[in-house]
Amino acid sequence: MNTRLTGIALSALMAGAAAAGPAAAQDVEIGAVMPLTGDLADFGETSSKGVELAIKEINAAGGVLGEDLGLSIADTRTSPQAGVDAAKKLVNVENVAGLVGALSSGVTIPIAKSVSSQEGVPQISNASTSPVITNLEDNGYLFRTIPSDQLQGVVLGDIVYDEGVRSVAAVYVNNDYGEGLAEVFKSQFEKRGGKVTTMLPYEKGKASYRGELSNAASGDPDALLLVGYPENGITILRQALEEAYFDQFIMTDGMKTPKVVEAIGGQYLANTIGSTPTAFDTDGAEAFTKAYQDEYGSLPPKPFIDTAYDGTYLLALAMQAAGSTDGEKVRDALHDVSNPPGVKVGPGEWAKALEALKNGEEVNYEGAAGPHDFDENGDVPGIIEHWTFTEDGGVKTIRKVTGGGA
The missing domain is CATH 3.40.50.2300 (Response regulator)
Structure with a gap:
């Protein structure tokens, strides 16, 4: 997997990716805005692993739109201004087609207002739970894989x-x-x-x-x-x-x-x-836990890892279903791939999703944390x-x- 790190010091999590050197240019790339320093650094590191695991699985099973899915990670420092700056760099310099994160609602909301809604880039937070997000003026570009x-x-x-x-x-x-x-x-x-x-x-x-x-x-x-x-x-x-x-x-x-x-x-x-907020007891949760353990060892008793994984899968599915990385098309497709009807696909089933979409069928992702049936506000059950x-x-x-x- 090609991982590009934007304006941050490498954590131990990223040591392996860094050893491979800078990423090559990608036709399809997403960004992760994560607190690798600051108040939520303890959660940012593990959430980043959730994103990376999803991308490794997706690329091993065929990638997105015929290309490997690339990843750029930027540190929000759990700071609103640093988060906005990080997101702007990901969108305007790294040209990412979607964002996973941030964690803190106090960072996610400014990013949504100043970056994702203005630039037309879908954003899926895996941890921001503030009720304010439900009715935020975000032009429909902000979603979350965690309940309010x-x-x-x-x-x-x-x-x-x-x-x-x-x-x-x-x-x-x-x-x-x-x-x-x-x-x-x-x-x-x-x-x-x-x-x-x-x-x-x-x-x-x-x-x-x-x-x-x-x-x-x-x-x-x-x-x-x-x-x-x-x-x-x-x-x-x-x-x-x-x-x-x-x-x-x-x-x-x-x-x-x-x-x-x-x-x-x-x-x-x-x-x-x-x-x-926690995961539903589903086959998807079991599959994710096993995949995480196989890749990284024991799954820590922390929130937001599975929801980061799911946010990444959903962005990739929406791009594949839309046949495009165009922000508006991906935004609209996020509702399609997260809700029934459609062929149910879950963690580790990227090849199944590709086959269904190739055959003209709809897909319905039920993830590591459970169903993510996005409503008109980008909210999910929980x-x-x-x-x-x-x-x-x-x-x-x-x-x-x-x-x-x-």
Whole structure:
């Protein structure tokens, strides 16, 4: 596979691709806007593997439009401006025909507004869950392979109330993701009869959050809801424990990584109530897991890897179905290849998809994370995992929930 790295330092993930030297020019190329540094770097590296795995499979089974599918990856640094700059370079210099990413909603939205919708380049985020995205003015070019936090927030509100928690202080990263998810949680939790005692946004990059935590602890709520990312979230958790402000924590997808429990200690986090969008239990999920393990080893207990893989497959399928890399045609074809009717194709079935399209049949991709039936807003259905950390430093699934709203 030809991988072009744009304006970033190579991570260990990309060492093998770098050894092969710069990529040759590709007739068909996509870009990935990933946080290989910054707050979400822990997820950016693994999401990039999901993209790479899909491309390796596609190229091994015939490529796209008769050509190998090329890949350029650019680092968003989990920064809105850096993300926009990275996307502009991918689109205007590398001439990519589609984008996978970004992860943070606070980065994805500016890219959609300033780049993909303006340049006519389809963009599929594998991790951006802000409810704002649903009605964003994006000319139909922004899609996502992960459900809106309109679902996650409702399900989490139900889970927390059902676990016996009656009062919560919410601390959230000050961006579209943090605010959107915290607001939906608050609405559902209070609908159930709970009370959110405070809603406090926090700024990234601070050495101390003791002031915010002191305010959050006022009124002695039962638990702290932390909607954030590992880099600053670990600091918040550590200081909450050091000052004995909280010993019960609620976390969301941005904090679901072994990095958190390794930094804090499982003995302090074993009662965590966590939520994240997750994969449906399907044959596609099993096939993806096996393929990932064969290529990279054990699949990490982190979100967004399978959805990055699916976003890549969907872009490639849309190009093949459209017979073109023209942005408008690919945008429209994304709805066709993601929805029934059509021959069902899943992870590792690129050759089957090519054969069906060659025969004039429609295809319906059901992916590693499940079905991605894009609606008119580019949104998909979903399922939410209730998870927790374990005393021995692991991450454990409690159950999967298909909906909320009691």
